[in-house]
Amino acid sequence: MYYIGIMSGTSLDGIDLVLTCFNDQPKLICSVLHPFPSTLKQQLLQLCQPGNNEIELLGPTEQQLAQCYAAGVAALLKQANITANSVAAIGCHGQTIRHRPDGQYPFSLQIGDMHTLAMLCQIPVIADFRRKDIAYGGQGAPLVPAFHRAVFQQAASRRAIVNIGGIANVTLLPADSDRPVTGFDTGPGNALLDNWVMHCHAKPYDENGSFCSQGQVLPKLLSAMLADPYFAKPAPKSTGREYFNLNWLLPFRPERFKAADVQRTLCRLTAQSIADSLHSSRLQQVYVCGGGVHNPVLMADLATLLPECTVSSTDALGVDADWVEAMAFAWLAWAYQHQVTGNLPEVTGASKACVLGVPYLP
Ligand SMILES: Nc1ncnc2c1ncn2[C@@H]1O[C@H](COP(=O)(O)OP(=O)(O)O)[C@@H](O)[C@H]1O
Numbered sequence: 001m002y003y004i005g006i007m008s009g010t011s012l013d014g015i016d017l018v019l020t021c022f023n024d025q026p027k028l029i030c031s032v033l034h035p036f037p038s039t040l041k042q043q044l045l046q047l048c049q050p051g052n053n054e055i056e057l058l059g060p061t062e063q064q065l066a067q068c069y070a071a072g073v074a075a076l077l078k079q080a081n082i083t084a085n086s087v088a089a090i091g092c093h094g095q096t097i098r099h100r101p102d103g104q105y106p107f108s109l110q111i112g113d114m115h116t117l118a119m120l121c122q123i124p125v126i127a128d129f130r131r132k133d134i135a136y137g138g139q140g141a142p143l144v145p146a147f148h149r150a151v152f153q154q155a156a157s158r159r160a161i162v163n164i165g166g167i168a169n170v171t172l173l174p175a176d177s178d179r180p181v182t183g184f185d186t187g188p189g190n191a192l193l194d195n196w197v198m199h200c201h202a203k204p205y206d207e208n209g210s211f212c213s214q215g216q217v218l219p220k221l222l223s224a225m226l227a228d229p230y231f232a233k234p235a236p237k238s239t240g241r242e243y244f245n246l247n248w249l250l251p252f253r254p255e256r257f258k259a260a261d262v263q264r265t266l267c268r269l270t271a272q273s274i275a276d277s278l279h280s281s282r283l284q285q286v287y288v289c290g291g292g293v294h295n296p297v298l299m300a301d302l303a304t305l306l307p308e309c310t311v312s313s314t315d316a317l318g319v320d321a322d323w324v325e326a327m328a329f330a331w332l333a334w335a336y337q338h339q340v341t342g343n344l345p346e347v348t349g350a351s352k353a354c355v356l357g358v359p360y361l362p
């Protein structure tokens with residue numbers, strides 16, 4: 001039986017869909033990046049910020065998002081030339097519109113009407129992966145480390161997996177599989193780079209790092225940014241675009257500098273905050289996944305800042321860097337159906353390991 005994973009992250013660059021199977025090692029059979037219609041993307045961006053009359057916007061947006069996910073599933077099945085009845089389940093992350101794991105009443109909200117998705121696809125959907133971990137006192141994030149452990153851990157190798165989406169997160173895989181796997185969100189991944197290139201050039205992202213490659217790192221600006229308390233905060237910790245966005249950047253008065261120098265500094269900020277999170281672990285190998293692998297300036301910064309280890313993309317391990325996160329949510333659906341726990345308490349801070357997810361049946 002096949003499993004489908006659907007992931008749309010904080011970057012809102014599109015919906016990642018994968019068709020997988022988990023017989024022996026996880027296998028990627030087929031993948032699709034399905035676009036958001038521009039009106040839906042605007043609605044989602046609006047819901048990511050506090051505003052007026054949010055419920056009237058939320059309801060229809062959940063329906064439209066489910067229809068968009070279902071269209072992505074149809075495209076995936078067509079490309080793979082298989083029918084819905086050979087798919088055991090869809091693991092659907094949903095779209096995070098708010099992530100506040102640290103208040104007196106912590107919560108994380110992923111939207112998308114999963115009943116509609118199950119109905120349209122005629123496939124069981126497993127969703128709502130984060131809230132049980134939060135109920136047990138965890139951050140509800142990151143959830144990919146259990147999958148990273150299942151796929152990438154190797155005896156006698158001290159490895160880290162670094163996922164650079166809108167936000168970046170790390171998973172530290174010890175050489176001894178009896179030792180706990182740790183991990184957390186390091187802070188911004190591509191989010192601030194996307195925000196600044198949009199602000200300056202109305203482009204959604206800095207394609208192949210061409211904007212940042214025209215600039216120089218501004219050391220004082222970099223130190224001021226690195227002084228943000230999130231970077232020094234001990235794990236468990238997680239964050240989102242409600243924190244690292246243009247409103248975070250503007251108080252540093254970036255307009256004082258050459259725009260490309262600001263972009264270059266934001267790129268170094270991502271690399272430096274990741275490297276600082278890894279230094280103490282005496283790693284041998286760092287494998288990167290997520291959209292950040294396509295920014296050569298960012299990848300070169302990471303390699304420079306981590307001279308003690310090899311830095312490469314997860315492609316080197318035979319798992320395409322663009323699809324690791326969607327595969328993780330397909331795996332979480334598999335884990336739900338096999339009653340395998342999906343959170344790592346050492347990572348999220350939850351008081352116990354739990355089977356994650358809620359089923360929505362057609
Ligand atoms: N060719 C590229 N050059 C530079 N950056 C890229 C490229 N392709 C993707 N990215 C970056 O990756 C981001 C998407 O990464 P992704 O892992 O999908 O993040 P998320 O999980 O937040 O959706 C884009 O917003 C962009 O910043």
Ligand SMILES: [Mg+2]
Pocket residue numbers: 008009010011012013014016165
């Ligand atoms: Mg994405």
